[in-house]
Amino acid sequence: PHNAEPASPAYCAETNGTLLACVSAQHEHNPKTQVGEQSASLSTTMATPKNSTHDSVKDYYGKVLSSSSDLRTPACTTGKRPSLTVRSALAKVPQEVSDKYYGCGVPLPLGIEGLRVLDLGSGSGRDCYAAAALVGPKGMVTGIDMTDEQLDVARRHADAFCTATLGYPSTNLKFVKGYIEYLDQAGIEDNSMDLIISNCVVNLSPDKARILREAYRVLAPGGEMYFSDIYCDRRLPEHLFQHEVLLGECISGALYVQDFLRLAKAAGFADPRVESQSSFDVSDPELLELLGEARFFSITYRLFKIPDRLETECEDYGQIAWYKGTIPGHKNAYQLDQEHRFEVGRKLPVCGNTASMLEETWLRDHFEVLGDRSVHYGLFDCKSSSPRVAASDSNAAGGGCC
Secondary structure (H helix, E strand, C coil), X not given: CCCCCCCCCCEEEEECCEEEEEECCCCCXXXXXXXXXXXXXXXXXXXXXXXXXXXXXXXXXXXXXXXHHHCCCCCCCCCCCCCHHHHHHHHCCCHHHHHCCCCCCCCCCCCCCCXXXXXXXXXXXXXXXXXXHHHCCCCEEEEEECCHHHHHHHHHCHHHHHHHHCCCCCCCEEEEECCCCCCCCCCCCCCCEEEEEEECCHHHCCCHHHHHHHHHHHEEEEEEEEEEEEEECCCCCXXXXXXXXXXXXXXXXXXXXXXXXXXXXXXXXXXXXXXXXEEECXXXXXXXXXXXXXXXXXXEEEEECCCCCCXXXXXXXXXXXXXXXXXXXXXXXXXXXCCEEEEECCCEEECHHHHHHHHCCXXXXXXXXXXXXXXXXXXXXXXXXCCCCCCCCCXXXXXXXX
C-alpha cells in the first residue's frame, strides 16, 4: 500500500487561468488542486490513504453507530417515500443490511434493467441490494466502501439474496473495498458503468472534486450519476469539519450548493439537474449552537455524461420530445427533473440539452425526440417549455435547465 497523503480538500479551481471557485472543504491540508485537471500523478497513490477524515468516518460508521437509531440528526435518514416498485425491492433486502442503512434520499431510478451500476460508499449495501433487483439478471451492481464492518454485512447475504430471493441463475451483486476518490485503485475501469448512485456519502469525502472527476471517468458515454446528498446554503466554518458527530452525520461536510455546481461542471457534468430536494432541521441543542443560521438540504442530483453535447445555456433548436410510457412505475408520466415532467404522448418543446438527455443516454428507449441541431433559434424560451413541478426551497439547489 502507498502511504501518500490524499489530495488536499482545499482547492482553488481554475480553468484557462480563470478562477471558477475557491472552495474551502474544511480540512487540515492546504495545497491547491486544480478542479479541472486529470490528476494523473495521483492514480498511482492512495491505495490506503492516511487521512484523519477517512479514519474518523470509518470509526463513526464502523464502531460508533450500531444502527440508524443511534443518529443524532435527521441528515442520514430518508424522508422521501420511494415508488411502489422501489419499496417492493427494498422489502426483500435482508434485515441486517437494512438496519445499518444511513442515507438521505432514494437514488434508485426505475427502468434500469440490464445496466451496470456502481454505488459510491455503499455501506451495508441496502441500495445495492435493491438495485440488483431493479437491473435484473442481465445487469450488474458493484458497491465500493472503505469500512470493513459495513462490507462484512454487505457481503454476507449477497449470494443468497441474488440466487434464492431473486431467483437469478448467478449473483449480479458484488462489493469491493476502496476509496470513492480513487476508483482506479479499486479496479473500476474507464467507461465501465452506465449508472452511478450514491446516498449521503460524497459530503464525507476530503476531496469531492476528485470523486466527480472519477465518476465522469468511469461512466460510459450516455451514463449518469444519480445521487442524493446533503448541501448547505453557505460555506461552513473550517473548524466544524473536525467535529466527529457533525462530520459523521453528513452535516459539516455539506458543500455550499453553488460550489458543488462549479465542481460538477468542471468535472464534465455541464448541466446538473435537480430530481428532488427537501430541507431539514437540526434540533440537537449542542449541534444547533455550532451551526448557527446555516440551512441544510437533502438534494438528489442527476449528472449526465454526454461528451461535447451539453451546453452552458439552454439553446433552442426547435426540437420536440415525448414520453412513450415504457418505464416501469411511470406508466402515465416521467419526471426528468424538477423542471420537466413528460406525460405519455404529449409532445413538448425542449432545449438542446434536454433533448440530448432523452435521446443520447440510457433513457433513449423510452423517449422520442423530433429534430436535430442543424438549425439554431437562439436561447430556449423556458416560459413555453414543458410543465414545471412546484417544489419547496426551489432556489436552494441551483443549476438545471432554465
